[in-house]
Every structure is written in C-alpha cells, then in structure tokens.
Amino acid sequence: MDLDDTPEQAAYRAQVRAWLEQHKSEAPMLVGDGALKDEDEIVAARRAWQGKLAEAGLAGVTWPKEYGGQGLGPIEGLICGQEIARAGVPGILDAIGVGMLGPTIIAHGSEEQKSRYLGPMLHGDEVWCQLFSEPAAGSDLAAVQTRARQQEDGSWRLTGQKVWTTNAQFASYGLLLARTDADVPKHKGLTMFIVPIEAEGVTVRGLRQISGEAEFNEVFFDDLALDADAVVGGVGNGWGTALTTLMFERVTIGLGGEGLGYNSARFARAIASDEHARRDPEVRRQLGEIASELMAVRFTGYRTLTALQRGQIPGPEAGLAKVTIVNGAIKSGDLIADVLGPDALAEDSEWAYMISFLPGLKSAGGTEEILRNTIGERVLGLPTEPRLDKGIPFSELRSKEAAKA
Amino acid sequence: MNLALSDEQVLLREAARGALSRFKTLEEAREALDSGGSTVDLWPTATEAGWPGLLIDEAHGGAGLDVFDAMLVLGECGRVLAAVPLLGHLPATAILGDGAGKLGETPLLGELASGERRAAYLAARPPDDISGQWSVDPASGMERAALPSAIAAGEGEARVSGRIAFAPDAPGADVLVGVASLDGRAIGFAAESAAAGVSIESVRRYDATRILGHVTLQDAPATILAAPEESLAEAWHLAQALIAAESLGAVESALDVSVAYAKERFTFGRAIGSYQAVKHSLTEVLRQLENGRSLLYYAGWSRHGAPAEFPLAANAARSVAGRALDHAARTMISVHGGIGATWEHDAPLYFRRAQLSRRLLGGTALATDRVAGELIAQG
Numbered sequence: 192m193d194l195d196d197t198p199e200q201a202a203y204r205a206q207v208r209a210w211l212e213q214h215k216s217e218a219p220m221l222v223g224d225g226a227l228k229d230e231d232e233i234v235a236a237r238r239a240w241q242g243k244l245a246e247a248g249l250a251g252v253t254w255p256k257e258y259g260g261q262g263l264g265p266i267e268g269l270i271c272g273q274e275i276a277r278a279g280v281p282g283i284l285d286a287i288g289v290g291m292l293g294p295t296i297i298a299h300g301s302e303e304q305k306s307r308y309l310g311p312m313l314h315g316d317e318v319w320c321q322l323f324s325e326p327a328a329g330s331d332l333a334a335v336q337t338r339a340r341q342q343e344d345g346s347w348r349l350t351g352q353k354v355w356t357t358n359a360q361f362a363s364y365g366l367l368l369a370r371t372d373a374d375v376p377k378h379k380g381l382t383m384f385i386v387p388i389e390a391e392g393v394t395v396r397g398l399r400q401i402s403g404e405a406e407f408n409e410v411f412f413d414d415l416a417l418d419a420d421a422v423v424g425g426v427g428n429g430w431g432t433a434l435t436t437l438m439f440e441r442v443t444i445g446l447g448g449e450g451l452g453y454n455s456a457r458f459a460r461a462i463a464s465d466e467h468a469r470r471d472p473e474v475r476r477q478l479g480e481i482a483s484e485l486m487a488v489r490f491t492g493y494r495t496l497t498a499l500q501r502g503q504i505p506g507p508e509a510g511l512a513k514v515t516i517v518n519g520a521i522k523s524g525d526l527i528a529d530v531l532g533p534d535a536l537a538e539d540s541e542w543a544y545m546i547s548f549l550p551g552l553k554s555a556g557g558t559e560e561i562l563r564n565t566i567g568e569r570v571l572g573l574p575t576e577p578r579l580d581k582g583i584p585f586s587e588l589r590s591k592e593a594a595k596a
Numbered sequence: 597m598n599l600a601l602s603d604e605q606v607l608l609r610e611a612a613r614g615a616l617s618r619f620k621t622l623e624e625a626r627e628a629l630d631s632g633g634s635t636v637d638l639w640p641t642a643t644e645a646g647w648p649g650l651l652i653d654e655a656h657g658g659a660g661l662d663v664f665d666a667m668l669v670l671g672e673c674g675r676v677l678a679a680v681p682l683l684g685h686l687p688a689t690a691i692l693g694d695g696a697g698k699l700g701e702t703p704l705l706g707e708l709a710s711g712e713r714r715a716a717y718l719a720a721r722p723p724d725d726i727s728g729q730w731s732v733d734p735a736s737g738m739e740r741a742a743l744p745s746a747i748a749a750g751e752g753e754a755r756v757s758g759r760i761a762f763a764p765d766a767p768g769a770d771v772l773v774g775v776a777s778l779d780g781r782a783i784g785f786a787a788e789s790a791a792a793g794v795s796i797e798s799v800r801r802y803d804a805t806r807i808l809g810h811v812t813l814q815d816a817p818a819t820i821l822a823a824p825e826e827s828l829a830e831a832w833h834l835a836q837a838l839i840a841a842e843s844l845g846a847v848e849s850a851l852d853v854s855v856a857y858a859k860e861r862f863t864f865g866r867a868i869g870s871y872q873a874v875k876h877s878l879t880e881v882l883r884q885l886e887n888g889r890s891l892l893y894y895a896g897w898s899r900h901g902a903p904a905e906f907p908l909a910a911n912a913a914r915s916v917a918g919r920a921l922d923h924a925a926r927t928m929i930s931v932h933g934g935i936g937a938t939w940e941h942d943a944p945l946y947f948r949r950a951q952l953s954r955r956l957l958g959g960t961a962l963a964t965d966r967v968a969g970e971l972i973a974q975g
Contacts, residue, residue, distance in 0.1 A: 192664060192897055194597050266597055459971035469972045470726060472965070479964035480919070482971055483912035487887035490599070490894045497599045511883045560872070567875035571855050571882060574870040 194493065196270070203263075204270050210247050211278040217243060218280035234361050237284035241315030249275065250283045251293070251313045258297060258309040265442075265499040287357060288312045288319030291439040292366045296385075299424030299432045304385065308364065322353040322367035322386065322410060323433060329355075329554070330561045332368070333377045333430060334585075337412065339369040339384060341426075345419035349386065349412045355555070359395045359408040362388045366436070368429050373586040380585055381429030384421045392416070402547035440556055441509040442499070453520040453545075454489075455482035461527045461542070468530040477526050485519045488512045507569045510562035517559070521549045599893050601668075608665055612672035615645050621676045621805070625945050628804035635805055638680045643711030647682060651690050656705035658689075663834060664896025667841035671892075674845025677949055679805040681714060683838055683957075684765025687831040688715035688773035691784050695822030698752040699786055704771070716766040716789075718744075718774030718811055719957050720782070722829035725969040730775060730782050733958060735761035735810065744813055746776035746785060746820070754778060755793075755815045756785055762956060766809035767798035773821070774811075775828045784821035784828050791817050803952040805945075830906065835957050837895045837910040840917035843953055844888045847917070850924040850946045851881050854931045868931070877927050884920035891916055911966040918953065918960030925950040 196204055219236035220226045227233045244250040245259070252268040254260020261267070275282050283289055293312050296304055311317040328334040337351025349369060359365065365386050372380035388395065392415035397405030424432035459478060468474045491512050495505050524546040528535035535542040553559055567573045580588050601609070616638075624635040642648055650666045652658025659665075666686055673680045689708050692715070696705060707713040720743055721731050731740030744758020756776045766772065772787045772794070787794055793816035796809045855878055858869030868874050891913035898905040925947040929936035936943040954960045 192599055192602070192893065194599075194897055194901055196597075200597075269597075455971060456974065459968070460975065463972040463975055475965050475968035475972075476961065478971065479912075479915055479966070479968035483891065483915040483964065483967050484887050486894065486909075486912050487890040487916060490890035491886060493597060493599045494890060494893065496597060500597075501600070508882075508886065511879070511886055514883060515887060560876070563876045563879040564872065566882065567869070567879045571851075571869075571875075571878055573855065573858060573875050573878065574867045576870050576872065577866060 200266060200270060203267055204274060207249060207271050207274045208277075210249065211274055211280065214243065214247070215278050215280050218278075221281055234284065237281055238315040238318065240281060241283040241285060244275075244283055245314045251289050254289075254293065254309075254313070255297065258293075258305055259313045265496055269496060284315055285312065285318045285358070286443070287321055290443045291436050292319050292321060294439045295366065295383075295432060295436045296423060298435050299383070299428075301420070301423075303420065304423065308385065311363075317363035318358055318361055320356050320359045320362040320365040320388065320408075320410075321436070322356060322359075322365040323436070324355045325352060326354055330558055332433065333381065335368050335370055335381065336589075337367070337369045338373075339371050339382060339417070341371070347384070347417040347419070347421065349384070349392075349415040349417055351412050353410045353412075354398070354407070356395075356408045356410050357406065359388060359410050360397060360405075364388060365410070366423065368433050370585065371426055371429075373589075374584050375427075376582050377580060377585040377588065378430045379427060381433070382426045383423040383429045383432040384417060385423060386412070386415065386417060386421065390415060400547065400551055402544055438504065441507070442495070442505055451516065451520075453485065453516050453523070455485040458482065458485075458523040458527065462530055465530050474526065474530060477522065481519050481522050481526070484515050485523075488515050488519075507562070507565045510557060510566055513556060514559050514562060517549060517553050520545065521553070524549060599897075605665060605668060608661075609668045609672060611645060612647075612669050613675070615641050616672055616676050616678050616680075619676075619678065621678045622942050622945055625677055625679075625803075625805045626939070626942075629948075632800070634807075635679045638678055639711065639714060642680050642682065647680070648685060648689070648711035648714070649709030650682075651686050652693055652705055652709040656693075656709055658693075658705070658709040662896065663837060663899045664892070667837060667892055667896060670838050670841040671845035671848075674842035675849045677805045677846060677945055679807060681716070681765035681768070681807055683835065683842065684716035684763065684769060684807075685714055686838060687717035687719070687835045688771070690834055691717070691773050691821060691823045691827055691831050692786065694827035695784070695824065696786070697819050697821045699819050699821070704786075708771070713770040714765075714768065715771040715773055716763060716769035716809075717831060717835060718760045718763050718766070718772055719832060719835055720760075720775035720828065721832055721958050721962065722782075722825075724966060725973040730777070732758075732760045732775075733762050733956075735759070742777070743782065744774065744776040746778040746783060746818070748778065748820075749817070752820050754783075754785060754818050754820050756787060756813045756818045757793075757815055758813050760811045762799070762801075762808050763811050764956060765807045766796050766811050767807055769796075772811060776818075778820070782825050782828060784823040785818040786821060787813065787816050787818040793817065801952055803945075803948040805949065806952055806956075808956075832958075833907045833910040836914040836963050837892070839953060839957055840888065840895070840910070840913035841892055843914075843917040843921040843950075844885060844892065846946055846949055847881065847885045847888070847920045847924040850921075850928045850943075851878065851885060853942065854878060854881070854924075854928045858931055874931060878931070881920070881924045881927050884916060884923055888913060888917040888920050908967060908970040911963040911970070914963035915960060915967055918963065921946075921950040922954060922960075 248261050251260040252271045256262040339347045339349045367384045367386045371382040392413045394411040396409045398407045399405045628635050649658030650661050654660040730743045734741040744756050746754040746756045749755045793814045795812045799808050861868050895909040895913045898909045928943040
C-alpha cells in the first residue's frame with residue numbers, strides 16, 4: 192500500500208510539471224487582478240489553452256494514441272490533473288467531451304466518426320455537450336421523448352427538448368439520446384446521435400439558477416435534419432451507449448471530488464479565520480464530522496484508481512462518494528455561513544456561490560435517491576421495486592400516464 | 597499508487613477470520629450478559645496466531661508489521677464481537693518498542709511478542725490546539741482527568757500515583773504502560789500489575805465482550821521508558837485507529853445480517869429490501885462503512901507515508917467509524933422490526949458494542965474534535 196509514484200510515474204510527473212512551468216504564463220487568468228471577465232473572451236481563451244494542453248499531451252491522457260491521446264493509464268491521468276491544479280492554471284474547457292463523450296464515441300462510434308470528431312474535440316476546436324436529460328426524463332432517463340424519425344432516404348428528423356445542458360451556449364456538437372421507436376419497451380427504442388448545435392432548427396436558451404447565473408441550458412430541436420451517419424452505436428442501441436457515458440461520468444465524479452474544490456482544508460480555513468468559532472465546541476464537532484467524511488472521499492478516489500489500474504471497472508458505489516461530497520459541502524456551506532454571518536451571502540462571496548450551486552448539484556449526475564436505489568440493488572443485491580413499465584411499449588405507457596393524470 | 601491489500605495482508609485477514617470462526621462469540625456474549633460471567637479467553641488463540649507481536653520488531657520475536665496490518669486483525673475481531681484484548685496490548689507494545697528504557701535489557705518485549713505476558717495501554721490523550729495538557733479518561737463526567745504523577749526514584753525508575761478509568765483490557769494484563777507527569781513533562785512508564793500500589797478494578801459496562809478496568813496507582817514502582825513524547829502521543833492515535841477498525845468490522849457484519857434479512861422478509865407481497873425506505877437506510881450504512889474503510893487506508897498509509905497527518909487520519913477514521921457503528925446497529929434493529937430489539941436476536945449485542953465503544957478512549961466525540969483541531973491548527 193503506497194501513494195508514491197513509481198520511477199516511471201515520477202518521470203512523467205516531472206515532464207508534465209516542466210511543461211507547465213514553461214507555459215503557464217500562456218494560460219488564461221480566471222481569478223485575481225487582470226482576470227478575464229467577458230464570457231466570450233473566457234471561452235475563447237480557454238479553448239486556445241485546451242489546444243495547447245492537447246498539443247503538449249496534457250489533454251486526453253488516457254485516450255488511445257490513434258485518436259490523439261497519450262494511451263496512458265488512469266494514474267497518469269490523475270498525475271496530469273494534479274500537476275495542472277498545482278500550477279494554478281485552468282484545466283481543459285471541454286471536460287465533458289474529453290472525459291465522457293469522447294470515450295463513448297471511441298467505444299461505440301464508427302471509424303469515420305472517430306476520425307472526424309475526436310481530434311477537434313480534444314483540441315478544443317469544437318466543444319461538445321451532453322444531451323440526455325429532458326424535462327420529463329431525468330431519474331427515469333429511458334423515458335426520453337425527443338423523437339427522431341427516419342426518412343425514406345435513411346436520414347433523420349429530430350424534434351424535442353433537452354435540459355441541464357452544460358456548455359451548450361458555445362458547443363458545436365452534442366451527443367443526444369432520442370427515441371426512434373415508441374412501439375417497443377422504453378429501453379429498446381432509443382438511439383444515440385451526434386447533433387450539430389449551431390444548425391438551423393436548434394435553439395439554445397440559458398437556464399438561470401439560484402445564483403442568478405446560467406450555467407445550464409435548455410436546448411430545443413425543431414425538425415432538425417440529421418444524416419444517416421449521425422447514429423452512434425447503431426439504431427435501437429441507445430441505452431447501452433448511454434450507459435457507457437454514465438460509466439465514464441461515474442469515474443469522473445469518483446476521482447474528481449477534489450476538483451470541485453469541496454475539500455476539508457478549504458472549509459476549515461474559513462472557520463479558523465474566526466477566533467471564536469475555532470474554539471466553539473459545536474462548530475468543531477460539525478467541522479470534524481464533515482471534514483472526516485470529505486477526507487474519506489479522497490481515499491475512496493485512490494481506491495477507485497487502484498481498481499481501475501487493475502483493469503476493474505468501477506461500479507455504482509462511486510455514487511456514494513458523490514452523495515458524501517454534495518451533502519458534506521452543503522453542511523459546510525451552512526456552517527460557514529453560521530460562522531461568518533450574512534457576509535457569507537454577499538453577492539461576490541465564494542460561499543454564496545457554493546451555497547446556491549449545491550441544491551441543484553444534489554440532483555445532477557443522478558439524484559441522491561436514484562443513486563441509493565442503484566447502489567442498494569447492484570451493490571447490496573437488494574430486490575428492485577416492482578415496476579409498472581416493464582415490457583410495455585413506450586407509446587402505451589405514455590397513454591396510460593395521460594389517462595391517470 | 598496502490599491501495600490494494602498485499603497477498604500477505606489478505607492471508608493475515610483470512611487467517612484471523614478462520615481462527616475466530618471456531619468460537620461462538622455472539623452466543624457467548626449473550627450468555628455472559630445473562631450470567632454476569634466472562635466470555636471465553638481468546639488470548640491463546642491470539643498467541644497461536646502471532647497477534648500479540650504484530651507491532652513488535654522481528655529482533656524481539658515479533659512480526660514487525662504495521663498499523664494497517666493490526667487494523668485488519670482488529671477488524672476481524674470486531675466482525676464477530678470477539679473479546680481479544682489487543683486494543684490494550686498493541687498500543688502498549690508500540691510505546692515499548694519505541695524505547696523500553698531499562699526494560700530493554702529484560703526479555704519483556706519477547707514475552708509480550710509471544711503472548712506469554714500481556715500488556716495494557718493506559719490511554720492518555722495528548723495536548724491539542726486548545727489545551728496544552730495531557731489528560732486521561734475520567735471515571736465520570738466531561739472533565740478530563742489529569743495524568744498520573746511520577747516522582748523519580750533512582751536511575752530510570754519512578755513512583756507513580758494516579759487513576760485511569762475504563763482502561764481497555766487492563767484486567768488480566770501483566771504489564772501496564774501509560775503516561776505520567778514527571779517534573780511537568782510527560783513521560784512513558786511501565787508498571788507490573790502485580791506490584792504493590794497497583795490495583796485494577798474490573799468493571800463491566802453494558803457490553804460483555806469488552807474487558808475494562810479502573811486502574812489505581814499509589815506510589816506504584818514503575819520503569820521510566822525512553823519512548824519520546826511523540827511516541828506517547830502516537831499511541832493515543834494508534835488506539836483511535838484500532839478501535840475504528842474494530843468498529844468497522846462490526847459494521848460489516850451488522851450490514852450483512854441486515855441485508856440478508858431485508859431480502860427474505862416479505863410484507864405486502866414483496867421483500868422489504870425492495871422498499872426505498874429500507875433500501876436507502878441500508879445504503880446509508882454502506883456509505884458510512886465505505887468512508888470508514890477509506891480512512892483506515894489513510895491512517896495506515898500516513899503512519900509512514902505522511903506521519904504528520906497520522907493524528908488527523910486516525911481520528912477521522914475513529915469519528916466516522918464510531919458513528920457508522922452506532923448507525924449500523926440502530927438500522928439493524930429497525931430493519932428487523934420488533935424482534936431486533938429483543939434478547940432473541942444478535943442486534944442488541946451490536947447495539948451494546950456501539951454504545952460502549954462510542955464512549956471509550958476519549959469517545960468518538962473527542963476524536964471528532966481532534967479532527968477539527970488538527971485542521972484548524974494547519975490554518
């Protein structure tokens with residue numbers, strides 16, 4: 192049991208560190224004096240920076256070499272991320288594309304799709320977004336209603352609405368889960384598509400959240416035309432393809448808790464700044480409980496990494512880390528605001544932003560309830576709840592729901 | 597990076613599980629509650645398996661293993677609520693191994709490694725970011741008790757007076773290893789339990805699987821140990837890590853039993869484990885268990901990988917594990933319904949274990965406070 196680099200890993204770390212040392216002055220400034228403020232400028236600068244990281248091999252570290260990656264393992268991926276954080280520079284802009292959607296295309300896409308899309312994705316030339324959730328299909332993702340109908344010439348027409356779409360406002364493409372057959376049970380009639388976002392028939396609208404900022408979007412599709420080769424992983428295989436994306440999402444969440452900045456040392460610093468709070472038994476009890484759990488998640492990440500390195504695929508238990516991180520951060524926000532008072536809620540306070548962001552995060556990447564269902568069933572082996580939708584064609588299901596409502 | 601168990605560690609764990617499976621520890625725990633008697637003496641089993649010498653150097657006949665290995669064994673003891681007096685013995689051997697003073701010239705370490713003699717650690721809590729004082733567990737109340745005081749009595753010898761309440765595994769121990777105040781500084785000492793001026797009152801509180809004693813020292817002859825103050829502090833944190841591992845072992849088996857029952861018990865035509873209310877409460881036990889396991893790795897790794905973080909890691913493990921056991925025992929009772937709260941079932945044994953463990957060695961609460969203190973002190 193050790194956390195030390197092997198000689199090869201240490202050499203890799205040194206190489207990444209040296210490049211960052213040499214090039215960090217080229218990174219966009221996002222905080223502090225002289226930080227970029229205009230969103231378009233920020234996006235442009237971060238895309239350019241992603242391009243430099245990709246050129247240097249610091250993006251897509253775990254991607255196969257043939258698609259522009261480094262063909263390295265998860266540990267090297269983590270080392271690279273650690274060094275980028277250490278250098279105090281932004282990471283890649285399109286973490287969703289490179290971390291989840293690209294790997295899905297690598298697993299299920301055609302050779303044409305891989306050679307057309309992966310390079311520009313990796314270099315930040317084309318940013319991607321994930322078009323899975325809908326207003327009436329979140330926890331029950333297989334209930335998506337966005338409909339793709341095949342035309343006689345084999346092309347498709349797409350109509351529907353997606354929601355919670357990060358980065359759609361500047362994305363070029365999205366990976367979209369659509370219903371292609373409503374007359375079969377819901378998991379079977381789904382197909383994954385690559386869709387252009389800047390095309391005619393696509394409308395992106397920002398969705399403001401508690402903080403007042405719009406970090407997510409709604410995306411509307413009105414009879415969007417798609418070529419036959421927009422299908423990823425075969426018609427009717429959309430659910431299996433989506434599960435691949437969700438698996439990569441779990442890995443990202445499992446390893447990325449620290450990346451969100453929800454760590455015990457940062458929260459403790461905020462509390463330690465108050466002379467009274469740092470001696471208050473109740474504040475200390477709460478801090479101790481929260482911090483212990485958040486520290487655990489760091490080592491859960493290392494355990495996940497050990498498993499990955501041994502060729503094991505992380506299971507749904509990674510979702511437990513997400514539950515711990517989100518709830519720990521929510522409690523921390525409460526505690527810090529209790530300590531600092533209303534100033535913690537000031538417009539430009541980092542805590543106000545965090546406090547506003549977390550209630551939504553509780554539902555992101557799987558609601559806590561759905562995660563607990565999945566983990567209870569797949570890890571503890573508890574029986575599933577009886578389902579009313581098993582084996583019933585999606586179209587009938589919809590009419591039953593309508594009749595009840 | 598590698599946080600997997602080594603082949604040797606897997607073997608150690610499996611061997612421990614095998615050795616303990618020969619005993620009906622849970623049945624005995626219930627009987628001991630009924631009769632007021634004690635459970636079977638598992639020291640011979642521990643001795644046969646080499647556990648007494650886990651943390652003692654090979655040069656002295658020990659296994660020369662690490663905190664993490666000891667935690668694996670404690671975890672197995674916890675799984676079956678076995679009363680193996682390692683919680684007292686192992687931290688004592690760690691202090692002696694760091695500097696036994698004049699006792700280094702005697703065969704003591706070898707005897708403790710073989711299990712021929714047994715030691716008990718008289719736990720003393722090191723200063724934290726608020727209090728500059730060492731303290732020991734009081735007989736009652738929230739106020740921490742002062743360290744025993746020592747008076748020098750010849751080269752490397754002292755006379756020690758004081759009281760340590762609820763010392764795990766003290767009854768039946770041959771040697772007591774603790775911390776005393778000598779001229780205003782903390783020193784380690786060892787005293788023979790049979791010596792004049794040493795009295796150990798065996799106490800039973802709620803959990804028949806826990807050997808506990810109030811130790812009173814009155815001018816008791818003791819050897820001053822060479823172990824430095826850091827080593828004495830580390831023993832406290834080691835004890836926190838060990839009781840954490842023991843607690844998580846109990847959480848594992850409590851969860852296993854609860855999950856099995858949730859699959860076979862039917863209400864309204866379906867297994868109760870299919871209801872979200874039950875499923876979610878069991879996943880909450882799993883969540884706390886997994887967090888605790890991760891922190892055991894942190895504690896095990898940091899002892900050598902990042903020694904300055906060992907207090908933080910060990911106390912975080914204790915904090916999470918203590919709450920996990922409490923929650924697991926309560927969930928076990930509620931998942932089983934009324935029967936879970938009766939003498940017929942094992943759940944009350946886990947509940948008793950949880951209730952008492954939570955209050956020993958400074959209690960889960962002080963471990964949690966230490967986590968906060970360590971982080972605050974880091975700034």
